[in-house]
Amino acid sequence: MRNPEARGRRRSVPGAGPRLTRRGLGFSLLSTGLLAAGILRSELGALISGAGLAAAVLASLAGVLLEGRRRDRALGADPEALRPSLSPPSRDGDPDLRALFRIENRGVPLPRAPGISAWVELRCGSRQGRHAEAAAALPAPGSSGAAGFPPSGPLARGVYRGRAAAVAGDAFGFWHSRRELPGILETAALPEPSAAAAAVPRGSGGQRADVSDRRIRGEDRFDSRPYLPGDDPRRLHWKLYARFGDLFVRPGDLSPPPRKTVRILLDTERPAWLAGEAGDYYLDRIVSAALGYARYLEDRGLEVRLSAPGSPDAPPDPPGRLYWLADLAWDADGAGAVNPGPDPLAVFGAPGAVRRGAVLAERKAAGFDTVLIIPDLPETGPAGFWARFFLVPDGRPAKSGASGVPRAPGHGPETGRALRAAFRTALDRETRVLSGAGGFDVRVL
Numbered sequence: 001m002r003n004p005e006a007r008g009r010r011r012s013v014p015g016a017g018p019r020l021t022r023r024g025l026g027f028s029l030l031s032t033g034l035l036a037a038g039i040l041r042s043e044l045g046a047l048i049s050g051a052g053l054a055a056a057v058l059a060s061l062a063g064v065l066l067e068g069r070r071r072d073r074a075l076g077a078d079p080e081a082l083r084p085s086l087s088p089p090s091r092d093g094d095p096d097l098r099a100l101f102r103i104e105n106r107g108v109p110l111p112r113a114p115g116i117s118a119w120v121e122l123r124c125g126s127r128q129g130r131h132a133e134a135a136a137a138l139p140a141p142g143s144s145g146a147a148g149f150p151p152s153g154p155l156a157r158g159v160y161r162g163r164a165a166a167v168a169g170d171a172f173g174f175w176h177s178r179r180e181l182p183g184i185l186e187t188a189a190l191p192e193p194s195a196a197a198a199a200v201p202r203g204s205g206g207q208r209a210d211v212s213d214r215r216i217r218g219e220d221r222f223d224s225r226p227y228l229p230g231d232d233p234r235r236l237h238w239k240l241y242a243r244f245g246d247l248f249v250r251p252g253d254l255s256p257p258p259r260k261t262v263r264i265l266l267d268t269e270r271p272a273w274l275a276g277e278a279g280d281y282y283l284d285r286i287v288s289a290a291l292g293y294a295r296y297l298e299d300r301g302l303e304v305r306l307s308a309p310g311s312p313d314a315p316p317d318p319p320g321r322l323y324w325l326a327d328l329a330w331d332a333d334g335a336g337a338v339n340p341g342p343d344p345l346a347v348f349g350a351p352g353a354v355r356r357g358a359v360l361a362e363r364k365a366a367g368f369d370t371v372l373i374i375p376d377l378p379e380t381g382p383a384g385f386w387a388r389f390f391l392v393p394d395g396r397p398a399k400s401g402a403s404g405v406p407r408a409p410g411h412g413p414e415t416g417r418a419l420r421a422a423f424r425t426a427l428d429r430e431t432r433v434l435s436g437a438g439g440f441d442v443r444v445l
Contacts (some may be wrong), residue, residue: 009153017177020063024174028057060170063113067168068177071118074108075166079182080177081107084120084164086185089155089234096154099187101134104144108166115171122149122185124162127329130281132160154187157284159327190322191284193292194375224248235256262297266290266308267349267356268331274350279330282350282377287325289375290348294321305343309355310335344369374430377423 020028038047064081074081103120111118118138125131132155136147149155161184169176188282224237227247235249266286270279296305306314306321310331314324337347337359345363348358351374359414 002409017059018175019177020175021173023172024057024060027053027172027174031057031306056172057174060115060172060174063111063116064168064170064175064177065112066113067116068179069259070111071108071166071168071177072179075179075181077250078107079106082120082164082166082181082312084122084181084183084185086149086160086187087190088123088187096152097189099149099153099160099189100142100146101136101149101185102146103136103139103164104171105139105141107141108138110138110140111168116168117171118166120164120166122162124187126158126160126389127156127327128156128283129329130156130158130160130280138166139196149187156280157189157191157287157326159186159188159323161186187287187327188323189273190326191287191291193295194285194288224250233359260301261303261305261343263345264290264294264304265308265337265340265345265347265356265359266328267337267347268305268308268310268328269337269349269353269355270330271350271352271379271426273352273419274424278419282375283328283330286348286350287328289373290346291322291325293346293348293373302401305340307340310338330338342346342366342368345371347372347394349374350426351423351430376429377420 031050034046034050034053037043038045039051053266083104083106085102085104087102089097089099091097097355100187101122108118119135120138121133121135123131123133132150134147134149134151136145139145163184164181165178166181167176167178184398225248227236227249231249237248237250240246240248268283270283274282292304294306297304305316306324308331310326310333311324314321336355339359339362343366347360347370349356349372360370360372
């Protein structure tokens with residue numbers, strides 16, 4: 001997805017001159033040292049090596065400078081000569097969710113200097129603090145190229161925004177020249193609903209099996225009268241016509257039956273124990289569980305409205321709701337939850353959050369139906385991540401301090417076990433204190 005900037009306010013970003021990379025700086029200092037050693041100690045080998053390295057660095061600078069200026073002239077004449085775009089993420093037979101970064105070349109020449117290459121790179125970030133990048137080789141003029149975004153691994157939930165840049169660099173990685181391309185690229189990795197569904201809040205009316213949306217309520221419980229010219233033909237009672245052969249109409253209400261509304265509050269308060277990357281993935285689990293729960297309620301004929309502290313309510317249309325959920329992040333401003341009113345409420349959040357307590361106490365005093373749903377820590381996740389934080393690999397030797405094993409000094413609990421212990425401690429407080437006080441349920445997915 002490409003968001004062009006406002007007409008008349010287009011950013012004209014000149015190409016940055018060649019910049020020395022860390023590798024180039026290291027080799028430049030090395031060549032300087034070798035030259036100094038060769039001159040001061042009259043060592044021919046050091047002098048030749050230093051001169052060769054210095055020549056390579058200078059030759060790379062000349063090539064990058066030349067090709068950078070050729071690129072800048074082409075983009076200066078036509079700012080749309082390079083058109084980057086970012087597709088919505090999809091799987092396409094791949095187990096990982098990825099987007100596709102495309103680049104269309106309408107007139108930027110390929111490098112001609114030996115050892116110089118050109119590519120287009122994209123760096124994006126999301127509100128959750130996640131970053132993703134991609135790079136595609138510069139295609140020939142009149143053609144296009146593509147690269148995965150990100151190149152490997154799945155694209156985590158979020159709305160990613162960023163700018164693309166055309167880059168020229170040498171084969172040694174000593175120098176590079178970047179020019180930012182106009183326009184902002186954006187794509188959204190939408191959440192996937194969780195298959196688990198919790199109980200419907202008491203009073204929501206969603207426990208009945210028949211929730212068909214009949215257009216005429218009352219079925220056989222109505223008064224009928226003979227048909228008169230001008231009556232709405234939708235009110236004809238065809239069962240009576242089939243039985244008696246005369247036309248009858250029923251004066252029932254043609255409007256669909258009212259749908260019970262259930263509110264879903266995604267509590268984005270981040271407890272102190274849930275920090276780092278583990279907290280980001282746990283928020284993904286909260287979002288997926290809330291989305292699956294919302295679809296479960298809608299399948300039973302209920303109307304669902306989603307909200308989060310410090311954010312406007314989610315749009316009612318499904319695409320807008322998914323985009324809203326994809327962009328949801330932990331609340332960093334300390335905004336408290338707001339009581340949505342007498343409608344049944346399902347709160348999704350992490351155990352140990354404290355700011356929602358005022359809303360829960362207020363609803364308890366008013367007698368409003370409320371259920372607090374806490375997703376459990378996941379047992380599987382991105383390769384190498386959940387195994388590092390949550391799981392203990394099979395076959396690991398017994399930890400020191402266990403029965404028959406002397407405890408090593410300063411040996412603490414493993415990271416995964418410590419985090420799960422903190423989760424259980426916070427969860428026990430929720431289930432014993434809050435659920436025991438009555439007024440609402442505490443459930444774990």
